[in-house]
Amino acid sequence: MIIGAALLLLGLALLFLLVNRTATGSFYNAMPHSLMAGFFSFVSVFVVLALAASAVRFWRDMGENPLGGTSEAASDAATLKYLGGGGEGCTYPDERPSYLRRRFHHLTFYGFMLCFAATCVGTVYHYALGWPAPYPLLSLPVLLGTVGGVGLLIGPAGLLYLRLKRDDDLADRRQDGMDAAFIALLFLTSATGLALLALRDTRAMAPLLAIHLGMVLALFLTLPYGKFVHAVYRLAALVRYHVERKRPPPALGGE
Secondary structure, eight states: OHHHHHHHHHHHHHHHHHSOTTOOSSHHHHSOHHHHHHHHHHHHHHHHHHHHHHHHHHHHHHTOOOTTSHHHHHHHHHHTGGGSGGGTOBOOSSSSOBSHHHHHHHHHHHHHHHHHHHHHHHHIIIIISOOOSOOOTTSHHHHHHHHHHHHHHHHHHHHHHHHHHSOGGGSOGGGHHHHHHHHHHHHHHHHHHHHHHHTTTSTTHHHHHHHHHHHHHHHHHHGGGSTTHHHHHHHHHHHHHHHHHHSOOOOOOOO
16 A cells, blocks of 8 residues: 555656646646657556466466456456356345445446546547547547446445455455555546546646646556456456356266
């Protein structure tokens, strides 16, 4: 949690130096598109390479062929099948079965994916179609980002609420800082992004842009080393589970 806070402060300081805080109108009046795209592309490549290297090492240690179980594993991950508690829900935050954890996880995951989709669509608009931002409120990138942002407010807020209500015997205290920092960064990134959308035509746009980009930078830099990596490892474990299920049982030896 200390590292996450330090990276957040570093990101905020860096972005405040790079952004013209008196600019109005387009985001690119506050920070040139080439600088914004180049800087975050570099960080994104670092994150992808770090996650890929981690996944490869994890799979190599398991010693399995990943082919044959990917579709089933993807379905299990997308539906959060194993947060269903066998049909009654998880015993979280207390001993009573509940689907709250699963629902807040769904909101967080799909909120994140919708925001990622909004970024991808905006990239296509800018480079392939020659339509630079900002985009109208009813455009596809803004709609995807808004719906995803709302999901990334409700989901993380709900997960933080459940953490406060949970039975301490169900938790690993050593992971508290890492878990809480990641959830809080997701929430703050979404909150500042929605605030930036709402106030993008005001003089608050440039300072909010610096704050939002600082949040995004801190979130990206912590992805390979925090709670986010559980998604990579969990998916790999699900793939192995389905590979093993399809393997013929060993023949029993004779008497």
